[in-house]
Structure formats: C-alpha cells, structure tokens
Amino acid sequence: MKKFLLFVTFFSFSCITYAQDLLGIPQVVNYNNEQYNGGMQNWDVQQDKNGILYFGNNEGLLTFNGQFWNIYRLPNFTSVRSIGIDSKNRIYIGAQDEIGYFFPDSRGILKYTSLLNLIPENLRKIADIWDISILNDEVFFRSINVMLHYKDGAMKTYKPAETWSFLGKANNKVYAQAKNVGLFVYDKEVWKPVCSDDVLKKSSITSISNYNGDTLLVSTLKKGFFLLYNNQLSTLKTKLDNVFFNDRIFFASRINNNLYAAGTTSGGVYLMNKQGDLVQKYNYREGLQNNNVRGILLDHDKNMWLALDDGIAYVAINSAIKSISPDRNKQITSYAFRKINQNVYIGTSNGLYTTKINTSAKDLSLSISGFEEVKNTKGQVWGLDEINNQLxxxxxxxxxxxxxxxxxxxxxxxxxxxxxxxxxxxxxKNILSGTYLGLQKISFVNGKFISEGKIEGISETLRFIVVDNNDNIWASHPYHGVYKIELSPDKKKVTKTTLFTDKNGLPNRLYNYVYHIKNHVVIATIDGLYEYNQVQNKFTRFKMFGTVLNGISIQYLKEDNNGNVWFVSNKKVGIIDFHKPSGSNAFSVFYLPELDGKIVGGFESIYTLDDENVFIGANKGAYHINYNKYLDNIAKPTVVIGNIKLLGPKDSTVFGGYFVKNGQMIARQNLSKIPEYKNALNSIHFEFSSTLFEHEKNTKFSYQLVGFDDGWSAWNGKSEKDYTNLSAGQYKFNI
Known part of the structure; x- marks a missing residue:
C-alpha cells in the first residue's frame, strides 16, 4: 500500500463627566454570532497556553485561534456558563446539568469527557454551573444548590444552608459566598467563614480580586465595590458609584497593579484605578455592539476580550495606537495638528477642532477630551503652525x-x-505662505501677523516649501518638478526661478516632494530620496539612510525632535529610528502596518510632539501613537496550526489543532510519530493562524510543502492552503 507521511513545522516572523471621552480610543473589534456560527449569548472567556481563546456560549464551547472559529457542543446540547483551564491545558466547562472537560485526543481533536457520573445520582440535577475556580489543578464548580470539588479523579460535594451565590479565586485562595451567611474560604476540604458582614449576607458578590497585600477588592451586583482586610469589610467609594448602582456590576477583573475592569449589565465596561477614578470606558458609544458584559479576559498581549450578551468584543487596551474622533456625528478627514499650551488642535475637512488636555500622564491619549469647533473655521483646514508662540x-x-x-x-x-x-x-519677521496661486508674504510687527499681499513672479500652487542653510527657497509641485526660488531683498517679488526635473538628476518629473531633513534639502521621489548637489547643480541620491529607501516611492517625510525620520510610502507609515542601530546601519526601520491604507493619500500629515505623542492624519478621524510603547509592544507572531483535512467525497479531519504526546499537550509536533495516510486520499487542506490578535488584519503568511513546493510561497493574508493529487512520499508543511 502506498502511503505518504506528513509532519509540520512553524516559523515566526516579526512582521468628571461620563458623557466626555478620552482623547484616544483603542481598536474595538466586534464579532457577531453569524461570524462565529454559534449562539448570541456568551458567558465566560479564557485563554490557553497556546493563545487559543475559549468562550462559554449558548450553543457550547466556542474556540477562536485568530482566524477560525469552532463550536463544540455538549452531550445535552446546553449552554456553557463557565470555563476554567488547568496547568495541563484541560478545558473545564460548567453547563446546565453538565460538568466535564475538553482535551485533545491523539489526533489533536478536542474531545469531551463528562464528570457527571462522579456526582451521586441524587445530586446530578445540578442546574447551571455559574463559576469555575482552579487552584493547584483542583477544580471547584459552583451551582446555586451545590459546590463540587474535583480532585484526583474524585468528586466531593458541599451543600449550602440556602444557596451558593459566588465562587472565585484571589491571593491563591478559593472563596465562596453563601446567601444570608457571608463569605467563606476553602481550607483543607473545609469551607471556613471569613466575613459575615450584613452586606455580604444580602448582596451578591460578583468578583474577588487582589488589591494590595492581604487586602481584597470585592465587587457586588448592586452596591458597588468593597475592600476586605483582616476579615473586615469597608466601602470603597468611587467616582463611578452612580454608574455601578444603576448599571450593576456583573463581573470585575484585575487588569494590572493599579487597574480594574468592571463589566456591567447595561453600561459596558469601565476601567478604574485603585482610587476609583475612571481611566476609560467602553460601551456602545465607543464601539461595543452590546453593553451587557458577562465575562472579561486580559489576554497574553494584555488586551481585553469581552463575552457579551450579544456577541464578542476585542478591545486593544494595551495598544500604542488609538483613534481620535473630533466629531463623532460626522465622518471627517484630518490634515493638521498642534498642541499649544493645554489645548490640542486638529485641522479637518470640516473645520478646526480643539479640546483642553486634562491629564498628568505623559500620554495625552489618556486625557479626557471634549472637542469643540473653533469659530470661523468651517471648511478645509490644510495646515497648523506655531510661529512666534502663536498658532x-x-x-x-x-x-x-x-x-x-x-x-x-x-x-x-x-x-x-x-x-x-x-x-x-x-x-x-517674515513668513511665506504657500497658496493656491503661488506665494503670499506675512510680516510680524508688534506681536501681530500682517498680510503683505501676493509675492509676484510665481503662480504655481505650492504646498511644499523649505528654506536651506543659505536662505534659498525650495518648493515643489508634484506634477511639474522642484523649484529653486530667489526673492528680492524686500521679499515682495521673485527675482529668479530655476526648475529641476528628471533632466537634473531626479528620477522623474512627477511626484517630487521637498522637505528639510537632517539639515539637508531632501526630495521624496518615486525612487527613494534625493538631495541637491550644489557643485554639480543637480540632484543625487541622499545617502544618509543608506539604501533602505532606494526604489521605494516616498510621499512624505517628517523629522521628529529626537532626530528620527517618519515617512509615508503609498499610505504606509514607517520610521527611521536613529536610537536603535541595526547591523552596519546607524538606525533601524520600523513600519506601522496597523495604519496601512488608513492615512490620507496626497495630504499626509504627521505631528511629532514627543515619543509618547505622535498624531497622524487619517481618512476617518486621526490616530495617536505612543511610539515608546509601540516599540515595547513589538512581538513576534505566534503561529498555530488549525484543522488538517483529507479531501475526498467526504472530507475527514485528521488533525484538530493540538499536539499531544503521552497524554500531555505539547507546543510542537511529536516527530517520533509522523502520521501516515492512504495515498488514495492524496489531497489535503491546511488551516493556520496567528494569535497576535491585534494584527489579525495585518498578518501575512508564507508556507511551503517540502517535497512538493520548490520554495516558499509569496507573503499573503490567506490562512488556508489546499494541495491535491500528491504522490506517495514524505512531506513537511512549513509555515
């Protein structure tokens, strides 16, 4: 019998008032039930070691690996209310009258094992399992009428006096709440009382989190937050109390040492610090498709996933890139930015907008903002400059x-x-303005700008003007070439104009843009960068950046205060960073693929206030970049294999996305057991993805089936590949 063998390898490559808003809003991605092909309601969310996400869904256990959704239904086809994952990557679930775990079989396909048979028969009507907590691989399940403890293959039950109303873990301990009794802690097979404060007897606890040392933060459904220390409960008053009392806290989660997320039943999710101050909120206004938050997860990249009453949402709270919407009632394009004193100004296609900055944080995107339109500015705002301390x-x-x-x-x-x-x-004292009809002169006299009228002698529309070290004026027109302009002593007329084109060293007459970079007059062209050579009276290659931009069409350049150079190439943003040498170069080049295609083509604008505040014009609103954070967040994508199917009259899944060896989940394929398949089934389908969710739309893959492909495929966004009519032999699929 002819057979072919297959093994798979992976490679990774880098690729207050609550009607007010924060200046910058991170990326929000919504997934509805038509996209993930499951039930509308989601109750919980967890992530395993490999980065794969699991959602407790009304139709079963829902998984997502960055590209593909899968639904795993339970034997009784009920809703999954709660999820927990142990150190062995067993995915425990709590459902309606059902508990158990999912774990891959020898083919890497998730299979379900029910634990219901371990419960005494008279207690198997357990109703909904609302909470799961795992401590040292011991698993606790909570329903209203029984607490279950799974350890070493056996199940123990604990009945409450009335009902169990909460189960959670904090400070490496498991806590539970009993109605009309109070809070308990699990200790050596015994639930011991911790606090019997009247609040905890009557009010439903919805979460317990670490706060500070031995102090715990307790959230309740209707009464807000409390602190628990030394078995004593005290109220934590927050500036969001009215919101929490009205919208109810369904679940809360600790984000970091000073940040907590509170998911509400009707107001979305609120991020607050330990002092109870609002840091950010995400609801329908910020882009969530639903305000009823049932579960919150901080993923491996410190971004947030929300299990919603209707759908699933991803909020990139750790992203260094945030969007700005000066006017949420209109779609506007942004062209110019300036911060002056405590105000940020954004020039747009519909006028000039301003907001006061109110934050002690260096990152201005964290400031509460309230944009208003500047009077007398309706129409296109093309530029903003701070000259002589005036805007x-x-x-x-x-x-x-x-x-x-x-x-x-x-x-x-x-x-x-x-x-x-x-x-x-x-x-x-003298300022040139480039206008639709040439040059205009402005004088500065006694603290005021005064128009001196048109400078005679040139009538080209001039959007790009710089002055060199010898006081020569350089201007460019993207369809005509580059001009060297000389003015009369009184600056009121042009005395000489010299036009430079492809006849004078430029690669083309078209699409030349003049900038002042590194103390040089630099021309961005369709073939990299050029500078004026005074000795030869022509343009030659600009060599300071080596060859990294040669052959690349550049439309925009901007030198920041630290000597780094930002550039735009065909709506792609990059930066030449002179603080990070690379190999023989005194710099590194970074691209921001998140912005690909989103900036304004032909009217590019980058305002570099400092390394934590870079503003970029966009077709829809604007973007704020914290460049320092962006560098810190750069990570190699984690590549994961999904389903592998043999194609035939009836497709069969031969691999389900999980590698297993001796009953243990492993990160790579066990090469001692390479699968063999009949050559009659010689067509195969691969699925693959990356769990770097923030870059889901920007991730590209290259793959090769060794034994069939001569080389690697071109980079592309496809995350599946078919091979048909393979000959008998051994193959290796590289991603």
Whole structure:
C-alpha cells in the first residue's frame, strides 16, 4: 500500500463627566454570532497556553485561534456558563446539568469527557454551573444548590444552608459566598467563614480580586465595590458609584497593579484605578455592539476580550495606537495638528477642532477630551503652525490666527496650504505662505501677523516649501518638478526661478516632494530620496539612510525632535529610528502596518510632539501613537496550526489543532510519530493562524510543502492552503 507521511513545522516572523471621552480610543473589534456560527449569548472567556481563546456560549464551547472559529457542543446540547483551564491545558466547562472537560485526543481533536457520573445520582440535577475556580489543578464548580470539588479523579460535594451565590479565586485562595451567611474560604476540604458582614449576607458578590497585600477588592451586583482586610469589610467609594448602582456590576477583573475592569449589565465596561477614578470606558458609544458584559479576559498581549450578551468584543487596551474622533456625528478627514499650551488642535475637512488636555500622564491619549469647533473655521483646514508662540492656520479661505476657540483672519483668499518662516531665530519677521496661486508674504510687527499681499513672479500652487542653510527657497509641485526660488531683498517679488526635473538628476518629473531633513534639502521621489548637489547643480541620491529607501516611492517625510525620520510610502507609515542601530546601519526601520491604507493619500500629515505623542492624519478621524510603547509592544507572531483535512467525497479531519504526546499537550509536533495516510486520499487542506490578535488584519503568511513546493510561497493574508493529487512520499508543511 502506498502511503505518504506528513509532519509540520512553524516559523515566526516579526512582521468628571461620563458623557466626555478620552482623547484616544483603542481598536474595538466586534464579532457577531453569524461570524462565529454559534449562539448570541456568551458567558465566560479564557485563554490557553497556546493563545487559543475559549468562550462559554449558548450553543457550547466556542474556540477562536485568530482566524477560525469552532463550536463544540455538549452531550445535552446546553449552554456553557463557565470555563476554567488547568496547568495541563484541560478545558473545564460548567453547563446546565453538565460538568466535564475538553482535551485533545491523539489526533489533536478536542474531545469531551463528562464528570457527571462522579456526582451521586441524587445530586446530578445540578442546574447551571455559574463559576469555575482552579487552584493547584483542583477544580471547584459552583451551582446555586451545590459546590463540587474535583480532585484526583474524585468528586466531593458541599451543600449550602440556602444557596451558593459566588465562587472565585484571589491571593491563591478559593472563596465562596453563601446567601444570608457571608463569605467563606476553602481550607483543607473545609469551607471556613471569613466575613459575615450584613452586606455580604444580602448582596451578591460578583468578583474577588487582589488589591494590595492581604487586602481584597470585592465587587457586588448592586452596591458597588468593597475592600476586605483582616476579615473586615469597608466601602470603597468611587467616582463611578452612580454608574455601578444603576448599571450593576456583573463581573470585575484585575487588569494590572493599579487597574480594574468592571463589566456591567447595561453600561459596558469601565476601567478604574485603585482610587476609583475612571481611566476609560467602553460601551456602545465607543464601539461595543452590546453593553451587557458577562465575562472579561486580559489576554497574553494584555488586551481585553469581552463575552457579551450579544456577541464578542476585542478591545486593544494595551495598544500604542488609538483613534481620535473630533466629531463623532460626522465622518471627517484630518490634515493638521498642534498642541499649544493645554489645548490640542486638529485641522479637518470640516473645520478646526480643539479640546483642553486634562491629564498628568505623559500620554495625552489618556486625557479626557471634549472637542469643540473653533469659530470661523468651517471648511478645509490644510495646515497648523506655531510661529512666534502663536498658532496660525492655513485654510481654504486664507490664513488666520487662532486664539483659544476663535479664528481671526490674517487675510482672506487665496486658499493657503502652509507656512514657512524665513528666519531661524524667533520672532520671525517674515513668513511665506504657500497658496493656491503661488506665494503670499506675512510680516510680524508688534506681536501681530500682517498680510503683505501676493509675492509676484510665481503662480504655481505650492504646498511644499523649505528654506536651506543659505536662505534659498525650495518648493515643489508634484506634477511639474522642484523649484529653486530667489526673492528680492524686500521679499515682495521673485527675482529668479530655476526648475529641476528628471533632466537634473531626479528620477522623474512627477511626484517630487521637498522637505528639510537632517539639515539637508531632501526630495521624496518615486525612487527613494534625493538631495541637491550644489557643485554639480543637480540632484543625487541622499545617502544618509543608506539604501533602505532606494526604489521605494516616498510621499512624505517628517523629522521628529529626537532626530528620527517618519515617512509615508503609498499610505504606509514607517520610521527611521536613529536610537536603535541595526547591523552596519546607524538606525533601524520600523513600519506601522496597523495604519496601512488608513492615512490620507496626497495630504499626509504627521505631528511629532514627543515619543509618547505622535498624531497622524487619517481618512476617518486621526490616530495617536505612543511610539515608546509601540516599540515595547513589538512581538513576534505566534503561529498555530488549525484543522488538517483529507479531501475526498467526504472530507475527514485528521488533525484538530493540538499536539499531544503521552497524554500531555505539547507546543510542537511529536516527530517520533509522523502520521501516515492512504495515498488514495492524496489531497489535503491546511488551516493556520496567528494569535497576535491585534494584527489579525495585518498578518501575512508564507508556507511551503517540502517535497512538493520548490520554495516558499509569496507573503499573503490567506490562512488556508489546499494541495491535491500528491504522490506517495514524505512531506513537511512549513509555515
């Protein structure tokens, strides 16, 4: 009999008021039941060692590996209310009249083992199992009328005086609440009383978390938060108490040493610090599809998953990239940014917006914001500059000075793109503005900007202007070329214009953009970067960045305060970081794939306030980047294999996504037992994914079936691959 053998290897590559909002909102991704093909309601969420997610769903156990959803139904087809995962990666579930665990068989396919038969027959009507807690691989299950303890293959039961109303774990101990009695702690097969405060007799506990040392944070359904220390309960008053009393806390979870997430039944999820201050909220207004939060998980990358009454949500709370919406009632495009004093200004397609900054944090995205439209600014705002300690605006109707939330015109018409001071020492007395009709001169006299009218001698629309070290003016037009402009002594007219094109060293007459970078006049072109060579009177390659940008079409450059250079290439954002040498280069190049295609093509804008506050113009709103955090968060994607199927008249799953050896789950395939299949079934289907969920839409894969493919595939976003009519032999699938 002819057979072929298969083994799989993996490679990873880097690729207050509560109507107010925070300045920046992280990515929120919603999944509905049509996407994951399960029930609407979800009750719990957990993650295993390999990064795979598990949801307690109305139709069973739901799994997600970053690309593929699978539903595993229980023998009695009931809802999974609770999930727990032990150190061996057994996935314990609590359902309606059912308890047990899922674990992969020898083919890596999850199989269910019921533990119901370990319960005395007269107690098997256990109703819903609402909570699971695991301590040292001992598993506790809670229903209202019985507590179950699974250890060493045996089950022990504990009956309450009335009902069990809570089960949870904190400080490496398991706690339970009995109605009208209070809080208990498990200790050597005995539930011992901890606190019998009247609050804990009457109010349902919904979570217990570590707070500080031996102090625990206790959440209740209707009465907010409490602190438990030395068996004594005290109220933790928060600025969110009215919200918690009204919306009810269904579940709470500790995010880090100073941050807690409270999931409510009608208000979404609130993040608060230990002092009870609001840090962030996520509800329908911020993008959640449902405000009823049943379960919260902080995943391996410190981002948040929510089990919702209707669907599932992912909130990238640890992301360094956040979106900004100056006007949530309109879709607007952003073109310009400035922070001056305690205000942030954003120039958009629908006027200028401003908000006061109210935060002690260096990351301004954490500030509460309340955007308002600056008066007299309706229309396209193309540019913002702080010159002589004043904010001036380039607008389709001219130029204005901005003071607070009022714009005062410097001149009306022509439309203005940008400003360029002619002196390097402020206060600058002469400022050029690039307009729809050439150049305009502005003087600064007695603390005021005064229009001096049009500079005669050039009528090109000029959006890109810089001044070199010899006071020469350089401007570019993307369809004509690069201009060197000389002005008269009084700066009121052009005395000489020299046009540089592909005849003067540039790779093309079109798409040339002039910038001042590293004390050089640099031209971004369709073939990398060029600079002016005064000796040869032509443009030559800009060599400071080596060859890393050669052959790449560049539309935008921006040098930040630390000497790093941000660039845009075909709507992709990158940075040349001179603080991180790489190999023979004095720098490293990083890309931000999360922003691919989202920025404004042709009107790119990057405002680099500092390393924790970079603002980028976008087609929809704007983006805030904490660059320091972005570098800290860079991680190699974890590649996981999903189902493998043999294709035929009836497809058969021969691998379910989990590697097992001697009854233990392992991270890699056991190469001592390579599977063999009949060659009559010689067509095969692979599924694979990455559990780096924040980059789900940006992750690309390359694969190779050794023994069939001559080399690796091109990088692409596909996460499945079919091979048909394979000859007998041995194959290895690399990802």
């Amino acid at each position: 001036i605006m380039a607008h389709e109707d001219g130029a204005s000075v901005i003071n607070g939330n009022i714009a005062t015109p410097i001149y009306s018409l022509p439309g203005t793109w940008m400003f360029q001071p002619l002196e390097n020492v402020f206060p600058a």
